[in-house]
Amino acid sequence: MPHLSDRIANLHESATIKMAQLGRELKAQGHDIISLSLGEPDFVTPKHICEAAKKAIDEGFTFYTAVPGTIELRKAIQAKFKRDNGLDYSPEQIVVSTGAKQSLINVVLCLVNPGEEVIVPAPYWVSYAAMVELAEGKMVNIFTTIDQDFKITPEQLEAAITPKTRMVMFSSPCNPSGSVYTKEELAGLAKVLAKHPEIYVVSDEIYEYINFDGKHESIAQFPEIYNQTITVNGFAKGFAMTGWRVGYIGAPLWIAKACDKLQGQFTSATCSIAQKAAEAALNGDMQPSYDMRDQFHRRRDMVIALLSEIPGLKTNTPPGAFYLFPDVSAYFGKTYNGEVLKDADDLSLYLLAEAHVALVSGAAFGSPECVRISYAASDKQLVEACARLKSALAKLK
Numbered sequence: 001m002p003h004l005s006d007r008i009a010n011l012h013e014s015a016t017i018k019m020a021q022l023g024r025e026l027k028a029q030g031h032d033i034i035s036l037s038l039g040e041p042d043f044v045t046p047k048h049i050c051e052a053a054k055k056a057i058d059e060g061f062t063f064y065t066a067v068p069g070t071i072e073l074r075k076a077i078q079a080k081f082k083r084d085n086g087l088d089y090s091p092e093q094i095v096v097s098t099g100a101k102q103s104l105i106n107v108v109l110c111l112v113n114p115g116e117e118v119i120v121p122a123p124y125w126v127s128y129a130a131m132v133e134l135a136e137g138k139m140v141n142i143f144t145t146i147d148q149d150f151k152i153t154p155e156q157l158e159a160a161i162t163p164k165t166r167m168v169m170f171s172s173p174c175n176p177s178g179s180v181y182t183k184e185e186l187a188g189l190a191k192v193l194a195k196h197p198e199i200y201v202v203s204d205e206i207y208e209y210i211n212f213d214g215k216h217e218s219i220a221q222f223p224e225i226y227n228q229t230i231t232v233n234g235f236a237k238g239f240a241m242t243g244w245r246v247g248y249i250g251a252p253l254w255i256a257k258a259c260d261k262l263q264g265q266f267t268s269a270t271c272s273i274a275q276k277a278a279e280a281a282l283n284g285d286m287q288p289s290y291d292m293r294d295q296f297h298r299r300r301d302m303v304i305a306l307l308s309e310i311p312g313l314k315t316n317t318p319p320g321a322f323y324l325f326p327d328v329s330a331y332f333g334k335t336y337n338g339e340v341l342k343d344a345d346d347l348s349l350y351l352l353a354e355a356h357v358a359l360v361s362g363a364a365f366g367s368p369e370c371v372r373i374s375y376a377a378s379d380k381q382l383v384e385a386c387a388r389l390k391s392a393l394a395k396l397k
């Protein structure tokens with residue numbers, strides 16, 4: 001009999017990755033699937049970044065590096081934190097990992113003991129829940145709705161804090177809602193957190209450069225909580241570098257040291273060549289990133305306009321990331337060929353089967369009244385997908 005540990009047997013599979021896989025399998029069987037399920041830019045990595053990687057290979061930069069990343073890359077990240085976020089992190093406070101995903105799990109495993117509570121505003125990125133689960137912590141959600149643009153208030157945060165709270169974890173711009181906290185909103189949350197210096201704040205800023213309305217704001221900018229905050233970022237989204245696997249944190253020194261220690265036993269440093277590419281990304285021309293952002297902005301408006309023609313979908317206008325997160329609850333309880341679609345899971349499976357469009361159910365993100373649509377796809381695919389969604393939803397009685 002296979003004997004899996006309880007840890008892995010109880011762990012939920014990533015819904016984003018599962019849905020993307022399901023889409024790929026149907027495609028391989030010859031179905032014409034449009035996948036709007038995976039949060040992955042459809043652009044290739046800018047040329048100057050690829051050139052830096054080629055140069056690294058040609059120059060034999062193929063050995064293990066220091067576990068928290070090369071000093072050159074950490075200095076480039078230090079300069080980026082100062083330039084873009086007004087944050088002071090020394091290279092010793094920076095740990096580079098195999099994607100922001102690893103940066104996040106490092107932090108959770110280093111700070112959360114079994115039974116301790118982690119506040120995660122919902123909707124949240126799927127893997128936060130699994131990471132807390134792996135650390136045997138307890139996830140405490142603060143629920144938000146589309147009417148509040150899926151953002152929590154200081155009062156909601158205060159009410160969720162208990163003597164067992166160890167951490168608060170959120171993303172802005174947010175995956176899956178695309179919401180972005182303003183400086184004033186972050187200041188309100190920081191004020192609450194400053195009263196609880198034993199609570200750590202994990203601020204996931206991986207969508208920083210995909211922000212259509214204004215300047216990105218980091219919560220670590222508020223001096224009263226700088227020593228409680230771990231700023232997480234990465235290269236996957238803003239530089240179209242998902243496959244390169246580079247993420248990083250800026251954190252209080254003792255937390256950075258703990259992550260370095262954990263990583264030293266687990267994966268060691270990320271790929272030396274990818275680190276050279278990441279360095280070139282931060283030190284190089286940002287225009288390709290701005291161009292991608294502008295494309296996402298244009299597509300967002302196009303998809304919102306197309307979705308507005310579908311009755312029953314309630315959509316807001318998210319200022320960041322590349323997701324829409326419409327409330328689809330008006331369709332719950334409707335039927336197709338006598339089958340009742342109870343919830344967003346049923347609805348997304350129906351849309352995959354009937355419209356051949358892969359989306360992700362909001363249930364995986366803690367908001368079961370919604371579905372997530374990634375608009376990181378071509379205009380042609382997006383137009384076709386919206387037309388298919390419209391006709392499949394019109395068939396529901």
Ligand code: PMP
Nearest residue numbers: 099100101125171175234236247
């Ligand atoms: N945080 C959020 C909010 C994400 O959407 C993702 C998805 N890639 C990650 C972290 C992980 O990024 P990476 O690919 O760098 O591991």
Ligand code: GLU
Nearest residue numbers: 014016017037038039175
């Ligand atoms: N973060 C992306 C998403 O939410 C990529 C998939 C993943 O890493 O879970 O779709």
